[in-house]
Structure formats: C-alpha cells, structure tokens
Amino acid sequence: MSRGSMALVRQRPPKGGNASEIERKIKRGNALRQGSSWRGSRGLVALLLVVVCVSGAATWLYLSSLDSDITEVLASQRELVSPEPRVFTVQCSEDYENHKRYPGCTPQKCGRAVADGVVTREEAQVLRRLAERGLALAGSEGGASILDLHSGALSMGKQFVNIYRYFGDQIGDVFTPEDFQLYRDVRGRIQAIIAKTFGLDPTLMYLTKPTFFSRINSTAAKTQHDEYWHPHIDKVTYGSFDYTSLLYLSDYDSDFTGGRFVFMDQNGNRTVEPRAGRVSFFSSGSENLHRVEKVTWGTRYAITVSFTCDPAHAIADPTLP
Numbered sequence: 001m002s003r004g005s006m007a008l009v010r011q012r013p014p015k016g017g018n019a020s021e022i023e024r025k026i027k028r029g030n031a032l033r034q035g036s037s038w039r040g041s042r043g044l045v046a047l048l049l050v051v052v053c054v055s056g057a058a059t060w061l062y063l064s065s066l067d068s069d070i071t072e073v074l075a076s077q078r079e080l081v082s083p084e085p086r087v088f089t090v091q092c093s094e095d096y097e098n099h100k101r102y103p104g105c106t107p108q109k110c111g112r113a114v115a116d117g118v119v120t121r122e123e124a125q126v127l128r129r130l131a132e133r134g135l136a137l138a139g140s141e142g143g144a145s146i147l148d149l150h151s152g153a154l155s156m157g158k159q160f161v162n163i164y165r166y167f168g169d170q171i172g173d174v175f176t177p178e179d180f181q182l183y184r185d186v187r188g189r190i191q192a193i194i195a196k197t198f199g200l201d202p203t204l205m206y207l208t209k210p211t212f213f214s215r216i217n218s219t220a221a222k223t224q225h226d227e228y229w230h231p232h233i234d235k236v237t238y239g240s241f242d243y244t245s246l247l248y249l250s251d252y253d254s255d256f257t258g259g260r261f262v263f264m265d266q267n268g269n270r271t272v273e274p275r276a277g278r279v280s281f282f283s284s285g286s287e288n289l290h291r292v293e294k295v296t297w298g299t300r301y302a303i304t305v306s307f308t309c310d311p312a313h314a315i316a317d318p319t320l321p
C-alpha cells in the first residue's frame with residue numbers, strides 16, 4: 001500500500017512551478033530543519049551543562065559540609081607513611097609542669113606523628129581477629145566497647161566484667177599464647193618508635209593503663225563511659241599519661257565511615273584517617289586536644305597504647321592465665 005502511493009506521488013507531475021524551484025524549496029526546508037535541530041540539540045547541551053553544574057555544586061556542598069571542620073588531613077587512609085614516620089611538632093603545653101619531671105622521658109619536644117611502617121597489615125589483621133573474638137564474648141549496648149587484656153576489663157551491657165574471672169578456662173579457647181606474644185611485640189615496637197621520634201630513652205618509659213582494644217559502630221552509646229567522641233586531653237583525664245598511641249586495626253572508608261581521629265587546634269582541625277596497621281602517636285598534654293568522630297557506618301577497631309614516665313604507674317604486659 002505505501003509502496004504503491006509512493007510510486008504514485010513520484011509519478012505525479014509537480015503542482016505549479018518548475019522542478020528547480022521545488023528543489024530549492026526542498027533545500028531551504030532541509031537547511032531550516034537542520035538549523036532547528038542544531039538549535040534543539042544546543043538547548044539540550046545547555047540543559048545538560050546546567051544539570052551537571054547543579055549536581056556538581058550539590059555534591060561539592062555535601063562533601064564540604066562533611067569536611068567543613070577539617071582543615072588538613074595529616075595522613076589519609078590511601079597513603080602509606082613508611083618507612084619513616086610523618087612528624088608534626090607542636091609546642092608543649094604547661095600540663096607537664098604540674099607533675100614530677102623524669103629526665104629522658106618527660107616531653108621536652110611535643111607533637112604528633114603517623115607511622116605505617118611499624119606494624120604490618122597482616123599483624124593488624126591478627127590483632128583485629130583477637131579483638132573480634134574477645135569482644136564477641138560480650139560488648140556494650142552501643143557506642144564503644146572495650147577489651148583490656150591487662151586488667152581483664154571487658155564491656156558487658158552497661159558495665160564491665162573481668163574477662164579472666166568471668167570466662168575462666170574458656171579464655172584458652174579464645175586467645176592463644178601467640179596472640180599475646182604478638183601483642184607484647186607490637187607494643188615494644190610502638191614504644192621504640194615513640195622514643196626515637198621524641199628523643200627519649202625507651203627504658204625510661206612505661207606502659208600504663210588504660211591500654212585497651214576498642215570496637216565502635218554506629219549504634220548510639222547507652223552510657224556515658226561508652227561515649228567516645230567528646231574532645232579531651234589525655235593528660236588531664238589520666239594524670240599519668242605522657243605519650244598516647246593508637247594502633248588502627250581497620251580501614252577508614254572501607255570498613256567504616258566517620259570515626260576519623262581529629263586534633264583540635266586553635267587554627268583548625270587536623271585529622272588522621274585510620275588505616276589497618278597505622279600507628280598514630282602524640283604527647284598527651286593539652287597541645288594535643290583531640291576527639292574521634294562518630295562512626296556512621298561499619299565497625300572500627302583500634303588499640304590505645306598509653307605510656308607514662310612515672311614508674312609508679314607502670315603496668316606489666318598481659319599474659320594468659
């Protein structure tokens with residue numbers, strides 16, 4: 001049917017006017033159509049540009065609102081700070097003057113540092129499994145849960161129990177002597193890097209309490225002691241602290257979101273993004289006021305390892321009972 005009518009149209013002689021005029025008309029028509037279709041797609045391109053710009057601006061606003069209080073990233077999760085630590089010197093506060101001074105240990109040089117070459121990611125994974133097994137025995141109702149292998153303290157509901165007493169012989173099924181050996185070995189290496197970085201005698205610094213594993217997820221804290229995000233100064237909270245360190249056992253952005261460590265300085269907030277195997281350490285006075293962002297997704301594991309210059313506050317390495 002359509003073939004037939006097409007043939008018919010072609011065969012019909014042109015109505016009024018010669019063939020060349022019709023050809024011109026057709027050409028003009030084509031040119032007009034092309035022009036308008038070009039103008040049509042130009043409109044489309046403009047619209048697309050607007051959409052891209054608006055969504056880009058929205059994304060930028062969203063991302064910068066997330067980071068608005070972060071002035072500088074001292075170490076991002078993606079980078080490997082190795083073999084040498086990255087050190088940021090800060091003037092010491094007067095906090096140390098309210099305490100007895102221990103030459104060779106009391107901070108004279110203060111600051112903060114990040115090192116990824118002290119503990120391997122494999123070692124961090126072994127320690128993380130240790131933390132997972134231990135904390136699986138109990139845990140807080142929300143916020144942070146802690147496990148302290150030295151004192152045996154383990155979060156349970158709204159309080160703590162002594163893991164060695166509460167679980168007795170079962171502990172041998174949860175932790176191995178190799179786990180404890182690795183824990184002691186790692187704490188020795190952390191002590192050595194702190195001493196080297198701050199120019200101390202490592203034999204004059206002592207492990208102190210609390211030194212503990214922490215597990216944090218996005219569930220809201222039910223008790224005050226599970227609220228981990230408040231800004232604080234370690235030397236003010238625990239007078240015995242002189243150097244604080246954190247060994248991260250999971251990765252910011254892939255294992256969890258939020259949960260970055262933030263140094264809160266007068267002129268800006270500086271963050272350390274957790275990375276499995278990363279050690280972050282600093283002098284414990286008010287030159288290093290800090291906080292941890294709330295975890296918004298996933299689970300964050302870390303170990304806090306604390307050191308004192310005061311032998312009276314020294315604690316021993318943990319051993320399996």
Ligand SMILES: *[C@@H]1O[C@H](CO)[C@@H](O)[C@H](O)[C@H]1NC(C)=O
Binds near residue numbers: 140145219
């Ligand atoms: C977070 O951990 C607590 C135990 O400490 C648990 O009850 C809760 O279900 C966990 N929340 C998420 C979102 O995994």
Ligand SMILES: *[C@@H]1O[C@H](CO)[C@@H](O)[C@H](O)[C@H]1NC(C)=O
Binds near residue numbers: 069070264269
């Ligand atoms: C640092 O962060 C806090 C909130 O976490 C914010 O109130 C403060 O303004 C920030 N400081 C600077 C100098 O940006």
